[in-house]
Amino acid sequence: MTLPSAPMLAFLRTREDMETPDIQMHMVPYAVKNPKKRQLHKFPGMTVSIYQLRPESLGSIHIQSPDRAINLLSILTFLPIQSTGMR
Structure with a gap:
């Protein structure tokens, strides 16, 4: 089945x-x-x-270093739109 x-x-x-x-x-x-x-x-x-x-949200992700252990830099401009959908 x-x-x-x-x-x-x-x-x-x-x-x-x-x-x-x-x-x-x-x-x-x-x-x-x-x-x-x-x-x-x-x-x-x-x-x-x-x-x-x-999606209407905007944001960006940037590589800070060639070292993969270093976190990406995120600019969280999407949070206002995302939180509107979470009622």
């Missing part, structure tokens, strides 16, 4: 004044224990994933 990647799918608007949906939600009827090993939990569950369809 096989299943599609997401048997339940929805396109939703986060605000009533929007003309078209701006998020896509996938729902699957199981809970993932270890995604790398593709292991499922033994108990019943559901996994929900949400994706932003047309």
Whole structure:
């Protein structure tokens, strides 16, 4: 027996004044224990994933050093838009 990647799918608007949906939600009827090993939990569950369809947020990431142990410099100008969607 096989299943599609997401048997339940929805396109939703986060605000009533929007003309078209701006998020896509996938729902699957199981809970993932270890995604790398593709292991499922033994108990019943559901996994929900949400994706932003047309991001408006802006920001930038800059490499500070050739050393990969040094963190990237992020300029987080996207936080006001991201926090608006999280009600």
